[in-house]
Amino acid sequence: MTTFRSATVLRATAALVLLASLSACGFQLRGANGQFKMPFNSIYLSFPETSALGTELRRNLRGGDDVRVVADAAQAETLFDVLSETRGKQILSLNAQGRVREYLLTYTLVFRLRDNKGAELLPATEISLKRSITFDESQVLGKESEEVLLYRDMQTDLVQQILRRLVAVKPT
Template structure:
């Protein structure tokens, strides 16, 4: 029984490596980043909390509370949500929506230079919302909002990682 399990696991590993699957590397932060703080226009931004947590997990040192000088800053300049109807029923009621989430951000090093220039990331998901099922509509939308926030934080952190990887070795 254990031999079969070992053979099965070896076969799965071979198949996964053959298809090009590989785990992502750990987040690579710029070397001269220093303590980091996340600043958002909304003081209760869940995205800012997710980003701060992600940066801490990547090994970034959180900035002391109230510190202004010598601190790298990840700024969330704008967060916007939009629900756009994309299909209607025979009575003219929206049946399907596209939920869009757009964020504009930038990251500045402690020395004032730009680590990541200002850029926008936009994500969207489509969902069904029958007019007769108002409770299900809200819960599905709420699940998508949480999922999009999680994905947005990951996308922003990947861009920080890409900017750090693109820096010349002498600048690090």
């Protein structure tokens, strides 16, 4: 009985030592804490002022390391050109009575990244997100709220994908 206890205590101690050493090494995935090290110091975003996506991207860039988001393209080291930003909703499936049962929501952004001399750092890039949503005509208001939340979730996901692509850019 005592050998069983001592073996259990030894295993538990070994597991604790292993976990402590892993947590103390400081390993962390790049961008896991919401911070990204951008390869440029300033950026101009060509989103319209009313764009929710542009506002969220500005906020994430300003909250990061040392990147300045400037209002004048001439003062920026890097230019983020929005070529198109579209949201879509299409029928995904119908029920036996021919009424809509599911919709497919899409959010697509096409952009490119240039330096202040006009050289392309990132060619035209398309990021497209899709989510399906069930529909019930007896719960129209609730489904509209769910649709808004799904678009907001896609917008946050889109910003994170943009940030990861910006970090991977190699300046000339």
